[in-house]
Amino acid sequence: MAQHQVNYMQDGGLPVALTSIDKLANWGRSNSLWALTYGLACCGIEMMASGASRYDFDRFGTIFRSSPRQADIMIVAGTLTKKHAEFIRRLYDQMTEPKWVISMGSCANTGGMFNTYATVQGVDRVIPVDLYLPGCAPRPETLQYGVMLLQKKIRSEKAIKSQKPKRLM
Amino acid sequence: MRAYTDKKDAQKKAYYTDRYWVAPQVPKSTVESDEVFAADLEAIKAKFEVIEAYIQVKQMVVIIKPEDNYGVLEVLKDECDYTQLSEMSAIDWLADKGQLEVFYQLLSMNKRKRIRVKCFIDQGLAVESVNPLFRSADWAEREAYDMLGLKVNNHPFMKRILMPDDWEGHPLHKSYPLQGDEFAQWYEVDKIFGKEARDIIGPENRDPAMVDRYDTERFGRLGHEVPRGAEPKESKGPEPTTPLAYQEEEGVFMIEKFDEEKSVVIRDRDR
Numbered sequence: 066m067a068q069h070q071v072n073y074m075q076d077g078g079l080p081v082a083l084t085s086i087d088k089l090a091n092w093g094r095s096n097s098l099w100a101l102t103y104g105l106a107c108c109g110i111e112m113m114a115s116g117a118s119r120y121d122f123d124r125f126g127t128i129f130r131s132s133p134r135q136a137d138i139m140i141v142a143g144t145l146t147k148k149h150a151e152f153i154r155r156l157y158d159q160m161t162e163p164k165w166v167i168s169m170g171s172c173a174n175t176g177g178m179f180n181t182y183a184t185v186q187g188v189d190r191v192i193p194v195d196l197y198l199p200g201c202a203p204r205p206e207t208l209q210y211g212v213m214l215l216q217k218k219i220r221s222e223k224a225i226k227s228q229k230p231k232r233l234m
Numbered sequence: 235m236r237a238y239t240d241k242k243d244a245q246k247k248a249y250y251t252d253r254y255w256v257a258p259q260v261p262k263s264t265v266e267s268d269e270v271f272a273a274d275l276e277a278i279k280a281k282f283e284v285i286e287a288y289i290q291v292k293q294m295v296v297i298i299k300p301e302d303n304y305g306v307l308e309v310l311k312d313e314c315d316y317t318q319l320s321e322m323s324a325i326d327w328l329a330d331k332g333q334l335e336v337f338y339q340l341l342s343m344n345k346r347k348r349i350r351v352k353c354f355i356d357q358g359l360a361v362e363s364v365n366p367l368f369r370s371a372d373w374a375e376r377e378a379y380d381m382l383g384l385k386v387n388n389h390p391f392m393k394r395i396l397m398p399d400d401w402e403g404h405p406l407h408k409s410y411p412l413q414g415d416e417f418a419q420w421y422e423v424d425k426i427f428g429k430e431a432r433d434i435i436g437p438e439n440r441d442p443a444m445v446d447r448y449d450t451e452r453f454g455r456l457g458h459e460v461p462r463g464a465e466p467k468e469s470k471g472p473e474p475t476t477p478l479a480y481q482e483e484e485g486v487f488m489i490e491k492f493d494e495e496k497s498v499v500i501r502d503r504d505r
Contacts, residue, residue, distance in 0.1 A: 085298055190438070
């Protein structure tokens with residue numbers, strides 16, 4: 066039989082922790098950020114490395130999903146071409162609120178080295194972005210740090226508020 | 235240090251112009267110098283008009299009339315044993331001649347020879363598809379249409395292959411700007427949000443060297459992150475150092491506070 070040790074001198078003698086709904090909801094949200102698998106180019110390799118055993122995204126609760134309906138964040142990892150722009154918008158619209166976007170790498174931030182007719186000059190021309198990660202490509206540590214910053218951002222938000230749809234304009 | 239003397243902007247002037255410069259060309263030889271190619275050329279000449287023929291880098295180049303392209307390739311395939319079309323595309327000579335140069339690169343594995351068949355076609359005219367002869371022409375002709383606007387008759391599925399279907403213009407034209415015409419620059423905005431959103435989203439920033447140290451709308455520096463649109467800290471002198479902050483000061487609910495002092499850097503990769 067399991068033996069539970071109860072410290073009667075702490076928390077008024079009850080095995081409970083008191084907190085606010087905001088903190089509890091944000092704790093849940095920020096520690097189960099399921100990411101949409103969105104490797105568009107070489108940054109996708111770094112994103113895969115972040116998810117694999119050496120860097121191990123699972124311990125942050127970040128699990129890659131293949132469906133926008135199951136995802137909370139979209140990590141845009143790579144070059145967004147103009148041909149693909151409408152699809153990224155459609156997938157973003159299919160994600161349920163609340164949702165966040167990390168723009169990973171120079172190409173997703175600004176178009177990067179592809180200053181050409183076929184590349185979208187920054188993914189924020191199409192979808193609203195919460196976090197820009199610099200680098201070409203950013204190392205997995207950078208992506209981890211980015212996810213931790215996003216967690217910090219989520220914790221600072223009010224958990225219960227009217228869900229205003231995020232719009233670019 | 236040397237004393238300063240006025241160089242009178244010497245570098246601004248072209249100090250050397252070669253009036254007699256001729257662009258180097260790969261040497262050509264006559265077709266008669268190679269027996270195999272000479273026989274192939276005879277087979278073509280028996281049925282079609284050949285404008286020019288020569289050998290360059292051990293490959294025969296035959297320039298024909300654009301309306302003969304299917305027939306010539308049929309002769310080369312059926313009679314001369316050139317069984318593979320390794321490449322075909324077009325070259326933009328529209329500014330010089332108002333013509334596209336279409337080339338077909340053929341390979342004979344049995345003869346171990348390569349032939350390049352070329353023709354010049356006026357802008358707006360169409361060539362016949364060679365897809366029934368060589369299946370490899372399928373995508374190649376679609377690409378030539380997509381990138382250069384080469385019109386091809388009787389292609390089974392003539393559709394853009396690289397650019398979106400509703401794209402305007404052909405990007406490999408010499409006249410096409412690298413950063414796109416107006417249609418290309420607003421393509422994603424027009425398509426997703428509509429033309430009326432242009433004013434709100436604004437034109438693309440095409441300056442790759444733009445760095446704004448106090449940009450808090452988009453790119454905060456790593457380790458100096460601020461909320462979106464925060465007032466930039468005006469600071470004179472060197473940038474103040476801010477430590478990496480993974481968590482809030484007061485700690486996080488149910489999560490152990492990260493202590494930088496206690497964190498361990500693993501030096502031994504194979505531990």
